[in-house]
Amino acid sequence: MKILIVDDELPIKDYIAYCIRESGAACEAVVSASSGAAALRLLEQQAADLVLTDITMPRMDGLELLAQIRARWPQTDVVMLTCHDDFAFARSAMQQGAADYILKSEIEPDTMRTLLERVAEKRLREHPEQIVTRRLSFGRYLDQALSDPAVDLLDRETVRAYLLSYKLGDYFVCLFRYNKSMLDGLAKMRFPWIRWQWTLPLEDGDIFVLADLARGMSGSEQQRRLAEFCAALRACAEEPVGASGIYHDETGLKRALLDARRNLSRDFYRGTVEPPQNPIDNETALKQMFVFRNNAINALAGRDWTSFREQTEGLFAFACERQVPAERLKRVLCFIAEMAAESAQATTVLLAKIVGAAHLEELQQMFGEFAEKLEQNDRRYSENIESALSYIRQHFRDNITLQDAAKAAFLNTEYFSRRFKKEVGVNFSEYLLTLRMQEAQRLLRTTKLRVSEIAEQVGIPNVSYFTSVYKKQFGGTPAESRKH
Structure with missing residues (x-):
């Protein structure tokens, strides 16, 4: 959980952050604020899972801050910090939607761990469907953007809405194929230089990671941290990892994704980040x-x-x-x-x-x-069909018919047709055409015969029909095939 601490006394904020760190709970004391108004400004820039707030503060007290958070960020939980004589306030806060409360005099690492575990269990009970639904929706939004060539820059406010009003600063995108070891490793990674991190699946089976970097790093340090993140992922399993460069605005998220996808492909080929020497559209x-x-x-x-x-x-x-x-x-x-x-x-x-x-x-x-x-495991055909196949391979250049092949198999035509399709997998005419086209392709690539001469040799003297069939079979004309 990402935690925001709100208290107007600096020593208390520092002590609470210390207790969170020492509690051993899977939490991070991300930031702190000295007033309710400052807390709201921080929440607009950076989402939090949990807010620990004092009840009695000047100008905006904890109860008013609670009401604002419940209205604007309903998935953020709020725990009230209170003194003994504020118990009535704490009870009121619980009635207004606070997740819990704790007496300041009882705050220490052990009690903090108990409190945070209680809040975590509550969140798992109440929010999992909402969290999963939101992330899947974000994934679908990104998939649609990737598949639409008309979309280059994304809408900034739409992205922020999916990120619960979080404003990205300097960030990178990372992609890898679904792998349980890598996901487990990712869940355990804790990097102090990452302010916020999102992980979600994309439609094609890639896992998408969006990491927002801490402020104040130089460009070279950002690149080192990005490389460190990818190395940590690769250490979890020998799988390709693709990372984008550093981006600075939500509108460029699609470009970052495409950047990461290109590098994922290069990692698959164990290549460098340099583009191929012979680019092709x-x-x-x-x-x-x-x-x-x-x-x-x-x-x-x-x-x-x-x-x-x-x-x-x-x-x-x-x-x-x-x-x-x-x-x-x-x-x-x-x-x-x-x-x-x-x-x-x-x-x-x-x-x-x-x-x-x-x-x-x-x-x-x-x-x-x-x-x-x-x-x-190549199948062994029945003796009759083997005789027919041998006949077809020898005479496919001639004007042979189904009746000719059936005769070679010593079977009547109707029975032969059914038997041929069952054993060979394609009907007689398809098999014959395949042999003719393969021979045509071989002649085109190994001889200087004219197309009309090749068409004649493979048993299709009509050049227009031959060209049409060849293009349908191989995706290009005979002339184009010859160039290759």
Whole structure:
């Protein structure tokens, strides 16, 4: 809990802060104020979970301060500090919504610990849903801002409303993938140079940490503290951590988040904070990723494991060279895995491993083992279907039909069609088209034949139709494919 101490006598404020520190409770005496008016000004700048306030103070007494806090910050608890002859005031304060009261003559570390534990238990009983709801709402607000390219700067007052009127000063944003060890470690961290810290989940599985730094630090000291914070997080688990630079205004929170996300991706690739030498825009990167993805899926359909490995290895190399955001790479791999895995259970396990991979090397090793297992477990087709597949592979350049393949399998056409789809996973025409497109792509990249000649060789003499099918299959025209 973050605590504000309000008393017009300096020695008493110092003694209360000492008792809080010595109590051993999970609390921090953040600031103190010598009057009710000063306390309200501090609360406008910095939220507090608990206010410890004297009842008898000049100008604005504790009861008036209590009423103001209950009206403006209902989730802030107030404990009244009273002398023996103020007991009637304390009872009145309890009736007006104070969380508790304590006699000044009884304040010592042990009694303070008991009081703070009592208030903490009360807060857990009364506020958990509100706290969780508010933080989830803040997360949704940030997710929407991140997904909207029209939004650059956030609305300052909206951000402050989510932070309960807290005004950010010099702050940084930190991101990491959900990891229990890191969350547990984060909960135990206590840095005196962090004034206030928020932690909440984002929609894509990242954990978002917003840390506001103490005033008065130089720029170089702020950078040292930021590095210290990230090092402490990484020490909890070997997971990537992405941190923004130092920002100074709530409106730049989206920019800070994007900054942290870029560095999270670079940490995933174990790279530096320097941008890639060959930058590429998101749309172009996405198109190239789709080409690798579609080629890998086509190789799966043809049970061409050499091509499958080449395409997935090419995908990893491209992602690493251009430092494609880790989450985009993982989404593409998840799509391939869903197409390849042979059971729902296996798919679920594999997808969890892909999403949870901490670094590129881990992901590459995992996917390499997956491809090897697929090849080892490659299904053995029935003798009839194996005969048909052999016939199709030999004659796919010719004008063969379903009836020709059924004849090669020694089966009637209708039964063969059903049997082929069940064993191979795609129907006859899809399998035939995949073989033709793979051969076309090979010829485009290894020969100087004209597109019309390649179309003729793979059994699709209509060039317009060939180009249309090729573009649909690989995401680009034959000419574009040849450039690669």
